[in-house]
Amino acid sequence: MTATDTMAGAPAPATATAPLLEVRDLHVEFHTRDGVARAVNGVNYSVNAGETLAVLGESGSGKSVTAQAIMGILDMPPGRIPQGEILFQGQDMLKMSAEARRKIRGRKIAMIFQDALSSLNPVLSVGYQLGEMFRVHQGLSRKAAKARSIELMDRVRIPGARARVNDYPHQFSGGMRQRIMIAMALALEPDLIIADEPTTALDVTVQAQVMDLLAELQRESTMGLILITHDLGVVADVADKIAVMYAGRIVENAPVHEIYRQPAHPYTKGLLQSIPRVDRKGQELYAIKGLPPNLLHVPAGCAFNPRCPMAQDVCRTDVPPLHTVGAGRGSACHFWKETLGD
Amino acid sequence: MGRYVIRRLLQMIPVFIGSTFLIFFMVYALGDPVAALFGDRAPDPATAQQIRHDLYLDHSLGAQYLHYMKNIFIGDFGTAFNGESVTSLMGSAFPVTIRLTIVAIIFEIIIGIALGVVTGMRRGKPVDTGVLLLTLVVISVPTFVTGYVLQYVFGVRLKWTAPSVSPSAPFNELILPGLVLALVSLAYVTRLTRTSIAENTRADYVRTAVAKGLPRHRVIIRHLLRNSLIPVVTFIGTDIGALMGGAIVTERIFNIHGVGFQLYQGILRNNAPTVVGFVTVLVLVFLLANLLVDLLYAVLDPRIRYA
Ligand SMILES: Nc1ncnc2c1ncn2[C@@H]1O[C@H](COP(=O)(O)OP(=O)(O)OP(=O)(O)O)[C@@H](O)[C@H]1O
Ligand code: SF4
Ligand SMILES: [Mg+2]
Numbered sequence: 242m243t244a245t246d247t248m249a250g251a252p253a254p255a256t257a258t259a260p261l262l263e264v265r266d267l268h269v270e271f272h273t274r275d276g277v278a279r280a281v282n283g284v285n286y287s288v289n290a291g292e293t294l295a296v297l298g299e300s301g302s303g304k305s306v307t308a309q310a311i312m313g314i315l316d317m318p319p320g321r322i323p324q325g326e327i328l329f330q331g332q333d334m335l336k337m338s339a340e341a342r343r344k345i346r347g348r349k350i351a352m353i354f355q356d357a358l359s360s361l362n363p364v365l366s367v368g369y370q371l372g373e374m375f376r377v378h379q380g381l382s383r384k385a386a387k388a389r390s391i392e393l394m395d396r397v398r399i400p401g402a403r404a405r406v407n408d409y410p411h412q413f414s415g416g417m418r419q420r421i422m423i424a425m426a427l428a429l430e431p432d433l434i435i436a437d438e439p440t441t442a443l444d445v446t447v448q449a450q451v452m453d454l455l456a457e458l459q460r461e462s463t464m465g466l467i468l469i470t471h472d473l474g475v476v477a478d479v480a481d482k483i484a485v486m487y488a489g490r491i492v493e494n495a496p497v498h499e500i501y502r503q504p505a506h507p508y509t510k511g512l513l514q515s516i517p518r519v520d521r522k523g524q525e526l527y528a529i530k531g532l533p534p535n536l537l538h539v540p541a542g543c544a545f546n547p548r549c550p551m552a553q554d555v556c557r558t559d560v561p562p563l564h565t566v567g568a569g570r571g572s573a574c575h576f577w578k579e580t581l582g583d
Numbered sequence: 584m585g586r587y588v589i590r591r592l593l594q595m596i597p598v599f600i601g602s603t604f605l606i607f608f609m610v611y612a613l614g615d616p617v618a619a620l621f622g623d624r625a626p627d628p629a630t631a632q633q634i635r636h637d638l639y640l641d642h643s644l645g646a647q648y649l650h651y652m653k654n655i656f657i658g659d660f661g662t663a664f665n666g667e668s669v670t671s672l673m674g675s676a677f678p679v680t681i682r683l684t685i686v687a688i689i690f691e692i693i694i695g696i697a698l699g700v701v702t703g704m705r706r707g708k709p710v711d712t713g714v715l716l717l718t719l720v721v722i723s724v725p726t727f728v729t730g731y732v733l734q735y736v737f738g739v740r741l742k743w744t745a746p747s748v749s750p751s752a753p754f755n756e757l758i759l760p761g762l763v764l765a766l767v768s769l770a771y772v773t774r775l776t777r778t779s780i781a782e783n784t785r786a787d788y789v790r791t792a793v794a795k796g797l798p799r800h801r802v803i804i805r806h807l808l809r810n811s812l813i814p815v816v817t818f819i820g821t822d823i824g825a826l827m828g829g830a831i832v833t834e835r836i837f838n839i840h841g842v843g844f845q846l847y848q849g850i851l852r853n854n855a856p857t858v859v860g861f862v863t864v865l866v867l868v869f870l871l872a873n874l875l876v877d878l879l880y881a882v883l884d885p886r887i888r889y890a
Binding site: 314343344346359361362364377 | 785793809
């Protein structure tokens with residue numbers, strides 16, 4: 242059960258209120274030489290049109306793998322999806338043909354990757370790579386596609402777009418390259434954009450600019466945005482709601498302001514305390530002790546228990562379900578009440 | 584770019600002089616061309632002296648070399664063992680070897696790249712293991728063995744093709760010799776393509792191409808292949824020189840009257856002008872092929888800039 246499910250209450254006409262994207266009980270595992278790594282263990286989240294969902298979590302918590310499963314770009318093998326549903330506009334994409342899914346990619350769901358330098362093809366001009374969207378999906382001529390590429394580059398505010406359309410990725414700065422990635426995702430005006438740590442590879446000053454651009458582009462449209470990050474600092478300004486992942490599960494989800502005010506999961510609490518803050522200047526920065534679990538041997542019970550300051554015996558035996566904490570809020574902690582309380 | 588080409592061409596001059604001098608020195612200083620002319624008989628001292636004078640052999644090695652280079656520049660490579668001028672021998676031999684090399688390169692490109700792509704995309708599968716084993720065999724067995732075996736099977740037993748090539752060496756007779764000549768390089772092209780493809784299939788930009796919703800063939804050809812073939816094209820380019828020089832064995836097996844054949848005759852009969860002349864041209868071909876490859880590299884990979 243997700244918190245959103247409980248919120249819905251009485252059954253409504255399915256199509257009218259159905260979220261743009263809904264991930265239900267998604268599992269992804271990787272079959273490697275050392276065994277089966279369960280990277281995603283029953284993730285539930287949803288995004289509505291015009292909404293921004295921030296997905297948070299430490300490295301290796303399964304944020305990217307979930308996104309790749311949505312895009313249909315998982316490495317299979319070694320990857321496998323043994324269970325789950327990914328409903329996009331009401332249809333389960335996992336049941337679609339490969340060709341049907343390809344037609345959704347780029348056109349209806351687009352993705353922005355972390356490292357624009359390696360994610361753009363080094364031997365093709367940016368104009369070619371942008372234009373490819375129009376040529377392949379809309380059958381535009383090379384010339385028309387180029388004109389559209391220049392428009393796009395203008396839209397993401399790349400100075401001198403007309404002169405730079407034939408340049409190659411390595412000739413741009415990191416921030417400009419990420420703008421090109423954003424332009425590519427925007428090209429066909431998709432309904433949903435997944436941005437996987439779009440600013441992590443950039444300088445701090447450029448990070449804010451790119452983030453602002455992304456937020457602004459999203460505001461002026463009805464598209465949904467899934468913003469993957471492990472930087473809680475940027476989330477507050479752009480996101481509507483947050484899903485926190487740990488060891489392949491959602492441990493807490495909530496509207497953005499509520500989670501900052503009052504986290505309902507010890508892990509979220511730890512994350513919030515580890516953000517540098519002006520009002521706590523001089524104090525030692527808090528860090529969650531220990532390391533994220535090895536996915537080949539996820540601890541029994543609550544996966545967070547070896548690192549949790551509040552862990553009790555029950556945490557080492559029983560997997561906590563996602564308890565409903567409030568409207569649109571859930572926490573996968575046996576002691577969510579106590580966590581909220583203090 | 585222009586300046587780069589000029590600099591490269593200038594750099595070739597010392598390399599060219601050095602290598603030709605080395606060949607010249609080895610052939611002239613280590614053998615006795617006059618004695619070779621007479622075979623087993625001892626030459627009459629007066630006649631020998633006359634020939635030495637005619638061939639400019641009574642001068643110091645350095646002077647001989649200068650004399651030789653001067654003649655080369657006016658297009659005179661001297662006289663071959665059969666009394667023909669070396670230039671006319673080249674005129675008949677090079678077109679044959681160039682045809683043979685073209686056939687070999689086509690094999691390398693078509694079969695080598697195709698096998699490399701197939702194995703690179705199906706790593707660890709039976710096709711991959713099989714082809715990999717085959718390339719290992721091809722690389723480790725000497726060309727004269729594979730050459731004679733294929734000649735026997737296809738030329739003598741199955742009679743699909745003539746076991747020996749006629750003097751005019753038309754393309755259709757050069758298919759089997761071309762394959763033999765190509766085999767080792769073909770195995771290398773296969774392996775190189777395989778590695779390159781396997782490396783690039785996991786590249787981020789290929790994932791981006793998939794995420795853009797491009798059809799599979801477009802992802803493979805425009806994005807994956809376009810990048811993976813850069814090292815392969817460079818290898819094939821540098822191989823041109825090696826193939827032309829390495830045709831000696833193949834040309835012997837199939838009795839093709841090309842560069843390798845004439846070079847072999849020249850060595851056998853200790854005819855210095857033939858050996859030095861042919862090797863000089865081969866050195867030139869090699870140097871130019873290398874320059875071409877470097878320029879091609881810059882065209883294929885925009886990150887490379889020559890200045
Ligand atoms: N192709 C793959 N083969 C095997 N294991 C994989 C593969 N892709 C991801 N994994 C595993 O899945 C786990 C989750 O990875 P994922 O990339 O989703 O983490 P993440 O939350 O995005 O972390 P980060 O913040 O570092 O990007 C990792 O432990 C990783 O080792
Ligand atoms: S369930 Fe137990 S171990 Fe897990 S977060 Fe809650 S208190 Fe900590
Ligand atoms: Mg990631």
